[in-house]
Amino acid sequence: MSDLGDWTSFGRIDAEGTVYVKTSSGERAVGSWQAGSTDEGLAHFARKYADLVVEVDLIAARLNSDSADVEQAASQLRKLRESLETAAVVGDVDALGARLDTLSKHAEDKVGEFKAAKDAERTEAIAAKEALVAEAEELASRDSHWKASGQRFSEMIDQWKAIHGVDRKTDQKLWRKFSTARDTFTRHRGAYFSQLDSERKVIASKKEELIAAAEELSTSTDWGPTADRLKALMAEWKDAGRLAPDAEQKAWKRFRAAQDVFFNARSEVFSARDAELEANQAAKEELLKKAEALDVAADPKAAQAAMREIQAGWHDAGAVPRKNQAKLQRRLRNVEDKLRDALDTAWRKVxxxxxxxxxxxxxxxxxxxxxxxxxxxxxxxxxxxxxxxxxxxxxxxxxxxxxxx
Structure with a gap:
């Protein structure tokens, strides 16, 4: 439909300026045109129809991609189909409606396939966790092989965390059974070792190693990995068993003191970083004042150029306190949206x-x-x-x- 004759086959403007679109069920008023000639009016409403076609084309393209969100696409198609009955456009509304119906059917089919795949994934994930629960209960029933079984429990926990797709209620039920089996195993192991005085020498040796490792890490400035390692040492400490009460308390004080040195130093550094983040926030607030003062409607291109400089400065300003990050970003996004709308209006004339x-x-x-x-x-x-x-x-x-x- 490249010329006026094509548009007039789908719409008309009467002497009072009322614009009609022609459909298989008759004419429907879609608006009023008083700003220019009849040709210009039809072209205006025809462009709105073309915009709808482009939107449908884009959804169709996304729907056929491997990474498509089919549920979102189906929802968008339903909304477009519902709005088509009242859309203020001039064009082949019947053909577009038929196309939307076809695409909607295709999208719903893909949604069904997606849900079926999710159900299959859930069934497989439940079976995998049920197998881990059964193995955990079998390990808990043993009265030997403490070290190997403990290592296996650690591996099973990692495997558990890697399994996704189970609904929350079922996952909690299975985890309670798994956790109960693990707790039973830990309790039996503790009772066994408590009867053997010689095992306390092994525990003492292990805890000396953990204390030495913690003291070596206490002066590290590699904050993230070191904190993770210290937490791992804490887990190893708990798994190593307990000494006699007095010996356990003394060993724990040494181990904890080494960790406190590291975490206190980290806290001081993070406090300094917080001060830097607050300075970054002040810089970004100044940039926001400039952005919000831009007259995007009067000169979108000039505003766009100024906005690019502001965005560059925003990036250079660095991170801000997390509690204020969303609020600042939302203010910047509001300016960007206004600029985008102004540019879009100008774009239609280019x-x-x-x-x-x-x-x-x-x-x-x-x-x-x-x-x-x-x-x-x-x-x-x-x-x-x-x-x-x-x-x-x-x-x-x-x-x-x-x-x-």
Whole structure:
């Protein structure tokens, strides 16, 4: 539908300026046009119809991608279909409605497949955790092989954490059974070792090693890994068993003192970082004042250039306290949304080849092609596959935007 004759076959404007769209069930008023000629009015409402078609095209493209959120796509298609009956557009509404019905059926089929896959995944995950529970209960019934069984319990906990897809109620029920079996095993092991005085010498030796390891780590400034290691040492300490009460208390004080040296030093450093984060927040608040003062409606391009400088400064300002991060980001996003709306309004007046969004999409395709070439040069099959997928997706969106598909 490239000329006026095509549009008039789907709509008209009467002498009072009322705009009608023609459908198989008759004419429907979609708006009023008083701003110009009848031709211009029909073209205006035809462009709205074209925008709907592009939106449907994009959803269809996403629906066919491997990473598509099919439930979201199905919801979007339902909303579009419902709104089509009252949409203020001029075009082949019947054809678009039929296409939406077809796409909706396809999306619902994919939703069904997705749910079936999730159900299968849940069934498999439950079976895997039930197997771990059965093994844990079998280990808990033994009265020997304490070390090997304890190591196996640690492995099983890691395996448990790696299993996903079980609903919360079932997972909690299975975990209680697993935890009960593990607690039973731990209790039996403790009772066994408490009867053997010679085992306390082994425990004492192990705890001396843990104390030495903690003291060696106490002056480390590699905060994250060291904290994790100290927590692991704490777990090892608990698993090592207990000494006689007096000996246990003395050993614990030495072990805990070594950890306190590290964590107190870390706390001081983090306090200094908090002060730096507050300074970063002050810098970002100043940038927000500049951003919120921009007159995006009067000169969107100038506002966009200024906004780029503000965004660069925002990035350079660094992190802020976590409790204020969302609020600051939301204020910046509000300005970005206003600028985007202003640019979109200006975009409708710019020739297609000069459209900044189209130019940006072309740049993204170029960057995706370069990324694929680098992946091929590295010879990494995984990166090549991902780069090819990304390039295909970006090319599809570009072709849709250019109207080549």
């Amino acid at each position: 020739p297609v080849d000069e459209n900044p969004l189209l130019l940006q999409m072309r740049q993204q395709v170029t960057e995706a092609e370069e990324k694929l070439e680098r992946a091929k040069a590295d010879g990494n099959a995984g990166r090549i596959k991902k780069a090819e997928s990304d390039l295909t997706s970006k090319r599809q969106f570009l072709e849709l935007a250019e109207g080549t598909k």
